[in-house]
Amino acid sequence: MNVYGIRAIYRFEMARMFRTLLQSLVTPVLTTSLYFIVFGSAIGSRMTEIDGVAYAAFIVPGLIMLSLLTESIFNASFGIYMPKFSGTVYELLSAPLSPLEIIIGYVGAAATKSLILGVVILVTARLFVPFEIEHPFVMLAFLVLTALSFCLFGFAIGVWADGFERLQIIPMMIVMPLTFLGGSFYSISMLPEFWQKVSLFNPVVYLVNGFRWSFFGVADVAVGVSLGITIGFMALCIAIIWWMFRTGYKLKS
C-alpha cells in the first residue's frame, strides 16, 4: 500500500478545499438559511405537521441530503477533472499507485469535505428549527454512506467529463430533479397513488427517507430498504470506476 501516495493526494485535495473554504461553506449555509426562511418560516407556518413532525423540521433531512448530493458530486468530479484538464494527471498516472489508492485519496478527501458540510448545515438548521435526532448513529451512517457513494459517483463523472459543461450536466439535469422529486420537501404519501408508485423508482426517495427516519423515526419506506439501496448504489459506482481504471477509459490513450 502506497500510504505516502494516498496521503499526498488527500492533503492536496484538502488544501484545495481550504483555499476555497469561504465559497465551499458559506454558499451552502446561505442557501440552507434561505430555504428555512422561505419554506420553514414563511410557508411552513401555514403547513400542517407531516407524520407528526413540524414542517420546518420535516425538511431538515431533505435539505441536508440536497446539499450533500450536489456538493459531493461537484467536489469529487472537480478533483479528478482538474488534473485531466490541466495535464497534471500525467504525474498521477506515472506514480506507483493502484486505482484503489488513487480513489481512496480523492474520494476520501471529497467525502471528508461533504461530511464537514453536512454537519455545518445540520448545525445551521438547528439554529432555525428545534428538533432532536432519534437515532444519531444511523444518521451518521447514512451521512457517511451517502457522502461516499456520491463522491464515488462524482469521481466517475469527473473521469468521464471532457468539458466543464459535462461536469455540470449530470448534477443539474439528473440529480437536482431527482432530489426535488425525491420527497425532500414533502412526504410521498401526499402524492396521488400513481406518482407514489413512480417515486419508488427514484433512488433519492430512499436516501431521504432513510435519513429522515434516523431523525424522527418516521419514513415512507422501510429503513432497511433505504440502507440496502444506498449500499447498492455505492457498489454500482465502485464497479463503474473499477472498469474505468481497468480499461484506462478517458484517462489513457
Place this chain on the structure above:
Amino acid sequence: MHAPSSPAAISISGLTKTYASGLTALNDINLDIRPGEIFALLGPNGAGKTTLINLICGIVKPGTGSVLINGHDIQAEYRTTRSLIGLVPQELSTDAFETVWDTVRFSRGLFGKPPNPAYIEKTLRALSLWDKRKSKIKELSGGMKRRVLIAKALSHEPKILFLDEPTAGVDVELRRDMWEMVRKLRADGVTIILTTHYIEEAEDMADRIGVILKGKIILVEEKAALMAKLGKKQLSLQLQVKLDALPPELDGTGIALSADGHELVYTFDAHADDTGIAALLKRLGDLGIDFKDLQTRQSSLEDIFVSLVHAQ
C-alpha cells in the same frame, strides 16, 4: 555491450503501440538502455518519442511486446518500476495555486517516499528555485515552471530520468544549468534518456544516440562511433581572386566552387589514410590559385541526422 550480471536499465523488446485512432506510433521497437548512460533519442515531430516515454511511464496504455526496468516488467511490477522512474514531460503541465515547495513535496509523497525536507531543499537549491519556494506556481515564468517540473521529477530520487524535450523554450542560462545538473546526476549513477530537437545538445551530452522515425528505431550508436562513421570533413578555401568557373583541371577531384565564386569547398573522409588535401593544395599552387584563409569543419550530428532521415 553490458555484462549479463547488470541487467539493462531499460530493456524494450518487440514493442508496438497502436492508438485507438488506428495510428501505429511505435512499430516493433527493440532497444536496451545501459545503466548510467545518457541516451539521446532523436527524431522529427511525430516520430514516436513521447509515445515511447509515456508508455514506459504508464501514461499511455501498453501495447504489445515487453518493457523491463532493471529486469522488472512495467505492467506486472509497476510499483517497482514506476518508483525507479522520474519524468519531465514535454508539455508544461503544472498546478496553479500550489506553492513550489508544496508541489514538490506532493510529488515525493505520490511516489511513495517518506518526507525529506532536506533533500527537497537541496533539489530546489540546485535548480535555483529556493527563493521561489513559497511562490505560487502560476506566478512563475515558463522557464521557472520547467525547473519546477524537473524538481518534481527528481523529488523521489529516481534511478532513471526521462527528459522529454527539456530545453524547448528555455533560455541559455537554464539550459546550461540543466546540462550541468544532468552531468551531476549521471555521476551519481542515474540513467538519463532525453529527447531533443537541438542536435548540438545530443552531441554535447549523450553517450549514445538513437534515431527514431515513424515509430521505428533506425539507428543506435555510440555517439563517438556515429560521428566517426558518418562524419565527413569539409575544407573551405577563401580565394584571393574571385573565380568565374571551376578550372577544368580541377574537375573530378571532389572540389566545388561556391555560388559567389569566392570559395572552394572540398569534402573528404576524415578517417581515410590519404585525405587528398596535400595533393589538392599542390594542384592549386600549380594553377596559381591563391587563397587568403582556410577552415576545416566536421559535419555535425545534424548533418548526419538530416541525411539519415532523408535516406529513409
